[in-house]
Amino acid sequence: MKAENTKAQMRKGVLEMCILGMAAKQEVYPSDIINKLKESELIVVEGTLYPLLSRLKKANLVDYSWKESKAGPPRKYYRTTDEGNSFLLKLKENWLQLVNAVDQST
Amino acid sequence: MLLTNQLKTNQRMNNIFHINLGGIPLTIDEDAYKILKDYLLDLHNHFKDSEEKEEITDGIEQRLGELLSENQDNGAIVSISMVENAIELMGRPSEFLDEEPDDSAEKTEDKSFDWSSLKFGRRLFRDQDDNVLGGVCSGLSAYLGIKEPVFMRIIFLILIFGFGVSIFFYLLLWIIIPEAKSNSDRLKMRGEPVNVDNLSKIITEQANRLGKKFQNLGEDLSEKMGGKGSSNKGFASKEFNIDNEFIRTIIDGISKVFQFIKKAIGSIGLFYFALLWVLLFIGLNKGHIALDLLPSATATSNLYTMITLALIIGLPIFFFGYKFSQLIFKSKLNSTVSGVLVGTWIASIIGFSFIVSKNVSEYAESSTITETIVLDANHETIQFTGLVKPFINQPELKQISIDFKESNIDDFVGFETNIQFKESKDDSFYCLINKTARAKNKKLASQRAESIDLSLEQNNDEVIIPLNLQLAVNDKFVAQSGGITIFIPKGIQVSFDDRVMKSMPYFADMESCKVFQLTDDGFNCAKNNPINSSEEVIEETTL
Numbered sequence: 073m074k075a076e077n078t079k080a081q082m083r084k085g086v087l088e089m090c091i092l093g094m095a096a097k098q099e100v101y102p103s104d105i106i107n108k109l110k111e112s113e114l115i116v117v118e119g120t121l122y123p124l125l126s127r128l129k130k131a132n133l134v135d136y137s138w139k140e141s142k143a144g145p146p147r148k149y150y151r152t153t154d155e156g157n158s159f160l161l162k163l164k165e166n167w168l169q170l171v172n173a174v175d176q177s178t
Numbered sequence: 179m180l181l182t183n184q185l186k187t188n189q190r191m192n193n194i195f196h197i198n199l200g201g202i203p204l205t206i207d208e209d210a211y212k213i214l215k216d217y218l219l220d221l222h223n224h225f226k227d228s229e230e231k232e233e234i235t236d237g238i239e240q241r242l243g244e245l246l247s248e249n250q251d252n253g254a255i256v257s258i259s260m261v262e263n264a265i266e267l268m269g270r271p272s273e274f275l276d277e278e279p280d281d282s283a284e285k286t287e288d289k290s291f292d293w294s295s296l297k298f299g300r301r302l303f304r305d306q307d308d309n310v311l312g313g314v315c316s317g318l319s320a321y322l323g324i325k326e327p328v329f330m331r332i333i334f335l336i337l338i339f340g341f342g343v344s345i346f347f348y349l350l351l352w353i354i355i356p357e358a359k360s361n362s363d364r365l366k367m368r369g370e371p372v373n374v375d376n377l378s379k380i381i382t383e384q385a386n387r388l389g390k391k392f393q394n395l396g397e398d399l400s401e402k403m404g405g406k407g408s409s410n411k412g413f414a415s416k417e418f419n420i421d422n423e424f425i426r427t428i429i430d431g432i433s434k435v436f437q438f439i440k441k442a443i444g445s446i447g448l449f450y451f452a453l454l455w456v457l458l459f460i461g462l463n464k465g466h467i468a469l470d471l472l473p474s475a476t477a478t479s480n481l482y483t484m485i486t487l488a489l490i491i492g493l494p495i496f497f498f499g500y501k502f503s504q505l506i507f508k509s510k511l512n513s514t515v516s517g518v519l520v521g522t523w524i525a526s527i528i529g530f531s532f533i534v535s536k537n538v539s540e541y542a543e544s545s546t547i548t549e550t551i552v553l554d555a556n557h558e559t560i561q562f563t564g565l566v567k568p569f570i571n572q573p574e575l576k577q578i579s580i581d582f583k584e585s586n587i588d589d590f591v592g593f594e595t596n597i598q599f600k601e602s603k604d605d606s607f608y609c610l611i612n613k614t615a616r617a618k619n620k621k622l623a624s625q626r627a628e629s630i631d632l633s634l635e636q637n638n639d640e641v642i643i644p645l646n647l648q649l650a651v652n653d654k655f656v657a658q659s660g661g662i663t664i665f666i667p668k669g670i671q672v673s674f675d676d677r678v679m680k681s682m683p684y685f686a687d688m689e690s691c692k693v694f695q696l697t698d699d700g701f702n703c704a705k706n707n708p709i710n711s712s713e714e715v716i717e718e719t720t721l
């Protein structure tokens with residue numbers, strides 16, 4: 073059991089929740105997600121986002137649509153699916169329980 | 179001097195590429211392009227087992243394109259530092275938080291599995307960035323820790339002149355050693371320091387690989403057998419729209435032809451060695467007697483010859499077999515083991531060349547001995563009888579189950595006596611025997627010739643002709659040869675037994691004749707020779 077491993081696992085879970093949260097509010101472009109996550113210092117390297125996004129997509133929690141951009145190629149915009157929305161609700165519930173538990177026990 | 183140095187560092191001439199990265203057009207410096215390409219190759223390698231590979235890499239490429247194009251508006255060319263910054267921002271694939279949780283049991287298993295490569299740190303690759311042909315020499319140099327690949331090339335060149343084997347050896351290595359495709363491959367080629375970071379990285383890589391190994395077995399096989407070329411190649415030509423499409427197509431075509439040739443060489447080689455392997459087994463079982471006859475043969479040197487031969491032929495077969503199992507199981511041959519195997523193989527070839535040259539030197543000088551034997555012609559009919567003896571008077575060689583009394587002289591190719599009958603000019607009846615042998619020097623050659631057992635014997639009216647040579651005890655076969663020329667005066671009646679008849683083709687059309695007489699136009703049937711009745715012939719002639 074290593075603290076480093078646990079931290080990575082925890083961070084990954086939280087990251088997934090944050091991405092789902094952003095995609096639940098509105099359609100988001102990966103670069104925008106990156107900028108927000110960087111503000112909150114949740115990710116160290118940008119590349120982390122893309123495998124996570126594709127995993128969420130595979131789990132049918134998010135979906136994307138192509139949109140033309142003013143400059144450059146068409147972009148993928150991500151949005152949560154219905155399944156993703158209900159999954160996010162559960163995650164948030166769990167998160168609050170966890171935070172409460174941690175608050176009380178530490 | 180200072181000026182040129184400054185020119186070199188500051189204003190080096192560089193090619194510029196126009197590329198399309200994730201749909202974003204970029205103008206990029208050649209060196210920066212190489213770094214970017216390596217990074218993308220790493221990326222594709224990292225995710226190559228993932229179902230969502232395209233999705234992940236497309237996203238990252240587009241993001242990289244966006245990052246690099248931020249300064250493009252003012253016409254700037256993407257430089258090395260810009261690429262490095264972007265890569266740092268994006269992170270190395272190993273830094274992504276996408277690893278699945280591993281079983282700790284699998285981890286420990288892996289640790290022992292890859293222990294050697296952690297210990298030695300280096301892997302054998304071909305370096306296509308620094309190549310003359312296939313990058314074999316530079317790869318070997320990097321592997322052996324030699325800084326200048328030139329030395330390795332010189333060794334290979336010398337070996338071409340010395341033994342001619344290094345051409346074949348090079349082709350073999352070209353086929354066997356994988357090409358260093360990405361940055362991490364190149365690191366492995368030169369050897370990475372073993373630290374905690376590398377250790378954990380290698381372990382997770384191994385765990386992933388083991389897990390995916392069997393899962394991907396089917397598709398991988400079909401892909402490789404179909405000869406589609408690696409997925410990396412496909413990606414390179416698809417994603418990078420390098421300006422000159424025409425040249426690109428030509429290069430692609432040439433590399434495809436080359437890959438086909440390599441595969442063809444590989445399969446021909448496999449077949450060739452399989453054949454040799456079979457022949458070797460037959461040869462070693464049946465041929466130890468032949469080995470004994472080599473000029474420099476002793477029990478030890480014969481064992482040595484057999485072992486080196488088996489290694490020379492057997493090791494490449496092992497390599498090909500391993501290469502094949504690599505296709506199926508995706509495992510890598512431990513680099514130390516393969517190094518030792520290659521070393522053993524080279525040593526075997528050198529050893530075998532030594533044996534051959536030692537044997538060849540025994541053929542340097544030739545010597546011929548001639549002797550005359552006077553024969554008695556005072557008999558009505560001289561009977562020539564053929565005699566076949568064991569070709570070498572060595573007890574262990576008599577194991578060969580040949581019935582010497584029954585056998586034909588045809589069974590002893592290379593040992594038969596050259597028999598000739600000639601007309602005697604001065605009416606005397608005699609024969610000339612010459613014996614020839616080769617050895618390191620004249621003296622030894624004449625000694626060897628002397629020791630050949632070849633002579634004529636006369637018992638009353640019977641002359642016994644040895645139809646083959648007999649070598650002395652413990653002598654070796656060094657192209658010994660011998661001839662008997664019998665001079666017959668005109669008018670004497672002679673007869674030959676079947677063996678002598680068979681060894682002289684010009685008697686073929688006179689099979690019915692038993693007693694001959696030498697006349698002005700060669701051998702003819704004797705006048706008092708009744709046709710088709712051999713028993714009567716003898717009776718009548720002796721009367």
